[in-house]
Amino acid sequence: MPSTFLGLVLLVVCLVPGFVYSAARDTVLPERTSSAFRETTRVVLASLALDTLALAVFGALRATAPGITPDVGRLVREGWGYARDHYLALAWWSLAVLAVAAVLGAGAARLLPRGAGPVTVESxxxxxxxxxxxxxxxxxxxxxxxxxxxxxxxxxxxxxxxxxxxxxxxxxxxxxxxxxxxxxxxxxxxxxxxxxxxxxxxxxxxxxxxxxxxxxxxxxxxxxxxxxxx
Known part of the structure; x- marks a missing residue:
């Protein structure tokens, strides 16, 4: 668990796409009762996958149009110094990446079929x-x-x-x-x-x-x- 308030906020933000995916999934398929561990695992794994896809989209955009995107290399090297000088651009791009991940989650929930198997949870x-x-x-x-x-x-x-x-x-x-x-x-x-x-x-x-x-x-x-x- 994060030891600081900022770390907690970042963790919650990173889990938003997985929550969107899970909530959207329940609107198109029968609601199922899962254990807290299973539900948490589903949200975390979905968030990791969706955040990775959204970052891949950002990476492709960074490679094709570096002038309009934040300099990730400088952010890593300079840390808070670069963040203080470009906090507005970083905030907007962070929200954009989060929005892309959430949209991908909502789309995946509606388009991905439930895997076929001998056991069904449908009533x-x-x-x-x-x-x-x-x-x-x-x-x-x-x-x-x-x-x-x-x-x-x-x-x-x-x-x-x-x-x-x-x-x-x-x-x-x-x-x-x-x-x-x-x-x-x-x-x-x-x-x-x-x-x-x-x-x-x-x-x-x-x-x-x-x-x-x-x-x-x-x-x-x-x-x-x-x-x-x-």
Whole structure:
């Protein structure tokens, strides 16, 4: 650990690209729970790689246009003397290198695929409501929820919890057209007067997913494109 405040600040700044990469990764893939050691290692290694790439970009620019970049050789030889005389240019170029590393981290998080393997951390919700519809080219998904008390609730999927852990704390939201059946054996009827409904995973016995090739309006349910059950 750094022994000075300046060293601590530099360490935190150097880890910014790895944090950006990790945060951006969680927005495109299911959120996973990792140990503190594993998460820290991921951020540190990603920061090292991204900082190295950003410095390589700076090095290439330095080689092609030395007049507009700080003199790294003088900075190493003269230390604080050179830094005091050129502190403004050094500050701006440091921010530029950090910004390049952060942008590279955000881009890598979205473009790099997750490695294939026999074990997957994706939950059934993520596969049924996220990955499979995208692979099928569906524009929307109609979700029917059989609840633990025997009632039924169905509607077009609006959003759902992305975490990898399949816990009862997850929720999904359905948007009109909505359908509801209060008790088993009764007919399913339209649920009018409401635009959105939230359903807790604790109340769901099982759900069905129908992939649609268009976005339905508040009208009778369209014909399904393909159906999956969880």
């Amino acid at each position: 059934s919700w993520w596969l049924l409501l996220g990955r499979y519809p995208a692979e099928a080219g569906a524009k929307s998904a109609y979700v029917g929820c059989e609840l633990v008390d025997g009632s039924y609730l169905g509607g077009t999927l609006k959003h759902f919890a992305h975490q990898a852990e399949e816990t009862g704390d997850r929720e999904l939201a359905l948007v009109a057209p909505l359908e509801y059946r209060p008790q088993p054996g009764q007919p399913v009827r339209p649920l009018t007067g409401h635009q959105l409904v939230s359903v807790s995973a604790r109340q769901i016995k099982f759900l069905t997913v129908t992939y649609l090739d268009h976005v339905p309006t508040d009208a009778p349910r369209p014909e399904p494109r393909g159906e999956s059950t969880a």
